[in-house]
Amino acid sequence: METKTMNIKVEKAKTSKIGQVDFNNLAFGNVFTDHMVVCNYKNGSWEVPEIVPYHPITLDPSAKIFHYGQSIFEGMKAYKDGNDDIWLFRPMDNCKRLNISAKRMAIPEIPEDYFMESLKALLKLEKDWIPQTPGSSLYIRPFIFASGNGFHASPADEYMFIIAFAPSGAYFSGKVKVLIEEKYSRSANGGVGFAKAGGNYAGQFYPTQLAVDKGYNQVIWTDDNTHEYIEEAGAMNIFVRINDTLLTAPTSDRILDGITRRSILKIAESEGIPVEERKIAVSELIKAAKDGSLKEMFGAGTAAVISPISTFGFRDVDYDLPETPNSYAALFKKCITDIQYNRAEDNFGWRLKV
Amino acid sequence: METKTMNIKVEKAKTSKIGQVDFNNLAFGNVFTDHMVVCNYKNGSWEVPEIVPYHPITLDPSAKIFHYGQSIFEGMKAYKDGNDDIWLFRPMDNCKRLNISAKRMAIPEIPEDYFMESLKALLKLEKDWIPQTPGSSLYIRPFIFASGNGFHASPADEYMFIIAFAPSGAYFSGKVKVLIEEKYSRSANGGVGFAKAGGNYAGQFYPTQLAVDKGYNQVIWTDDNTHEYIEEAGAMNIFVRINDTLLTAPTSDRILDGITRRSILKIAESEGIPVEERKIAVSELIKAAKDGSLKEMFGAGTAAVISPISTFGFRDVDYDLPETPNSYAALFKKCITDIQYNRAEDNFGWRLKV
Ligand SMILES: Cc1ncc(COP(=O)(O)O)c(C=O)c1O
Numbered sequence: 001m002e003t004k005t006m007n008i009k010v011e012k013a014k015t016s017k018i019g020q021v022d023f024n025n026l027a028f029g030n031v032f033t034d035h036m037v038v039c040n041y042k043n044g045s046w047e048v049p050e051i052v053p054y055h056p057i058t059l060d061p062s063a064k065i066f067h068y069g070q071s072i073f074e075g076m077k078a079y080k081d082g083n084d085d086i087w088l089f090r091p092m093d094n095c096k097r098l099n100i101s102a103k104r105m106a107i108p109e110i111p112e113d114y115f116m117e118s119l120k121a122l123l124k125l126e127k128d129w130i131p132q133t134p135g136s137s138l139y140i141r142p143f144i145f146a147s148g149n150g151f152h153a154s155p156a157d158e159y160m161f162i163i164a165f166a167p168s169g170a171y172f173s174g175k176v177k178v179l180i181e182e183k184y185s186r187s188a189n190g191g192v193g194f195a196k197a198g199g200n201y202a203g204q205f206y207p208t209q210l211a212v213d214k215g216y217n218q219v220i221w222t223d224d225n226t227h228e229y230i231e232e233a234g235a236m237n238i239f240v241r242i243n244d245t246l247l248t249a250p251t252s253d254r255i256l257d258g259i260t261r262r263s264i265l266k267i268a269e270s271e272g273i274p275v276e277e278r279k280i281a282v283s284e285l286i287k288a289a290k291d292g293s294l295k296e297m298f299g300a301g302t303a304a305v306i307s308p309i310s311t312f313g314f315r316d317v318d319y320d321l322p323e324t325p326n327s328y329a330a331l332f333k334k335c336i337t338d339i340q341y342n343r344a345e346d347n348f349g350w351r352l353k354v
Numbered sequence: 355m356e357t358k359t360m361n362i363k364v365e366k367a368k369t370s371k372i373g374q375v376d377f378n379n380l381a382f383g384n385v386f387t388d389h390m391v392v393c394n395y396k397n398g399s400w401e402v403p404e405i406v407p408y409h410p411i412t413l414d415p416s417a418k419i420f421h422y423g424q425s426i427f428e429g430m431k432a433y434k435d436g437n438d439d440i441w442l443f444r445p446m447d448n449c450k451r452l453n454i455s456a457k458r459m460a461i462p463e464i465p466e467d468y469f470m471e472s473l474k475a476l477l478k479l480e481k482d483w484i485p486q487t488p489g490s491s492l493y494i495r496p497f498i499f500a501s502g503n504g505f506h507a508s509p510a511d512e513y514m515f516i517i518a519f520a521p522s523g524a525y526f527s528g529k530v531k532v533l534i535e536e537k538y539s540r541s542a543n544g545g546v547g548f549a550k551a552g553g554n555y556a557g558q559f560y561p562t563q564l565a566v567d568k569g570y571n572q573v574i575w576t577d578d579n580t581h582e583y584i585e586e587a588g589a590m591n592i593f594v595r596i597n598d599t600l601l602t603a604p605t606s607d608r609i610l611d612g613i614t615r616r617s618i619l620k621i622a623e624s625e626g627i628p629v630e631e632r633k634i635a636v637s638e639l640i641k642a643a644k645d646g647s648l649k650e651m652f653g654a655g656t657a658a659v660i661s662p663i664s665t666f667g668f669r670d671v672d673y674d675l676p677e678t679p680n681s682y683a684a685l686f687k688k689c690i691t692d693i694q695y696n697r698a699e700d701n702f703g704w705r706l707k708v
């Protein structure tokens with residue numbers, strides 16, 4: 001798609017809510033900034049995005065979002081360095097993935113320049129909202145949903161694209177305890193698991209709640225056919241270290257192709273860490289946990305960054321991960337966040353200055 | 355749950371839109387009546403439902419429905435007989451299925467009396483909207499969605515339950531041409547296919563559009579593991595007649611347990627028709643189509659009623675169904691609609707007078 005500079009119309013909020021926010025005590029995703037990007041799809045095309053005050057959305061009760069789950073989203077972050085410069089991490093990857101999700105969900109693709117230019121304009125306007133407290137960042141939520149009306153089960157004729165910002169603290173506090181799930185599944189072969197589609201998340205809530213009730217933080221999904229191989233977690237791809245080899249499941253139409261995952265694979269390559277992208281059997285994990293070759297497990301995702309796993313549960317048995325010196329999780333976390341916060345050279349070309 | 359008579363508060367619309375509606379030319383689900391039921395879940399419980407004028411819904415951009423697809427629905431119809439009496443067909447089955455869907459999607463279950471009493475009250479108020487043109491009926495859409503806010507991927511703390519009505523004509527016009535799908539899937543083992551969850555429908559739009567582009571009306575889904583067995587269509591369960599035996603796939607966690615399907619199985623039993631609920635291989639269908647033992651195929655669902663299939667496509671070959679005298683589809687359609695419109699004895703106790 002053609003990329004051009006646009007004039008994004010800005011309607012400023014009359015007052016700012018920023019004074020009411022305690023930036024030292026941010027939870028995840030429950031405080032929103034003063035403005036948002038809104039862009040409507042009508043009569044067969046996307047209108048030019050505008051920046052408007054953050055405000056409620058009004059929809060007919062028959063709007064298809066309420067009935068048929070036609071919605072997709074992205075999750076990104078903006079970072080501020082010591083010079084007050086603003087940085088994004090691989091934003092075009094999010095833009096392209098949003099459009100991959102769009103296609104699978106029969107949602108019209110958003111022009112890349114509409115996405116990028118409106119995002120940058122909103123970031124410039126809201127720059128004071130980007131937290132500088134360590135571990136905090138500005139969480140960015142681009143999303144598209146079906147705003148067109150009607151009870152016929154078919155794609156809507158109107159959509160809304162919105163970008164909203166939430167200054168946020170850590171997604172998880174502390175190490176994560178996960179349960180390997182054998183009964184419920186996240187996605188099907190030939191399904192929509194590779195898309196960041198709304199329904200993929202709602203479907204995880206109930207099984208995750210059952211795991212939380214047993215004392216775990218998250219579920220690790222297995223393939224829906226045999227339940228023998230681990231796939232990914234609710235909002236993170238999963239990495240395993242056996243001896244010195246880093247393992248992760250291959251992407252497929254059931255697994256989200258995570259940008260953090262992709263970055264870790266590149267860093268591992270440049271660090272000379274042996275990597276295997278292949279199916280990981282639960283039985284292999286348990287064997288490795290028992291014989292001591294399982295050194296680390298961690299989740300990787302934009303919201304959770306790198307989240308070390310302390311324990312995994314399987315069939316009512318808990319397996320604790322050891323404390324491993326020179327941890328890969330710590331190495332990747334440092335390397336990625338140093339690039340994100342402009343604390344180190346960016347040899348990969350991932351950082352974008354806003 | 356306890357059932358009690360409630361006093362449902364009614365706020366009447368100032369004017370009615372009914373004069374603008376051409377009841378002889380109704381499409382499916384794009385005209386809505388003057389009022390709707392609204393019921394909010396807040397602070398851990400469902401408030402008493404109210405009837406209010408049909409009006410737009412206002413939500414924060416962070417409302418979880420926009421992000422995580424936490425939504426479920428039902429599809430029912432109301433029928434009017436020659437005496438202006440109003441009838442529902444197995445409404446408690448819809449109410450119970452809505453709560454089955456609710457549980458799987460981590461949505462709080464709606465009290466059965468809230469559902470039934472508010473539905474009946476709304477039907478009485480909107481009785482003039484129930485079409486009497488043959489083939490038309492009042493389509494009823496109960497639905498629940500996550501109205502609570504926040505970007506954290508976890509269940510919402512607030513929900514809205516709404517019942518809206520749409521006087522509607524036929525869902526399909528004429529016989530249906532279907533494509534048996536081998537690549538894309540509707541649902542996973544251990545997934546949410548048995549729930550009437552929004553995301554199940556959005557996931558079908560793209561593959562269905564590909565089938566429509568090839569000249570078909572609908573997709574018949576196969577199991578996501580082998581793609582060898584037929585499951586159901588987008589909004590219908592599928593029945594096959596081989597010689598005089600009626601076949602349908604068993605329900606599972608991948609298939610919606612349709613109320614029309616359930617009713618057909620009962621009628622078949624009472625008519626002495628041999629029935630087999632078992633896996634149906636695509637190869638078996640093709641063999642039967644070739645040797646002439648495949649007599650009928652039809653879809654069954656509330657919206658589509660009984661929809662005879664004229665042709666099924668598989669791997670670029672079309673197989674035409676023959677014209678079969680004493681068709682089962684015609685028998686079931688007559689039997690079910692005669693009960694629905696109060697034209698015949700209801701030996702099954704399915705009809706409920708409003
Ligand atoms: C299901 C799922 N897997 C993995 C990820 C990690 O992807 P990324 O690293 O691009 O954030 C996410 C979330 O972002 C996700 O929702």
Ligand SMILES: Cc1ncc(COP(=O)(O)O)c(C=O)c1O
Pocket residue numbers: 429550586587588589590591610611612613614615654655656657
């Ligand atoms: C996926 C699916 N299968 C089958 C059906 C048929 O179910 P019922 O007969 O209860 O309407 C429906 C719709 O209602 C449906 O959405």
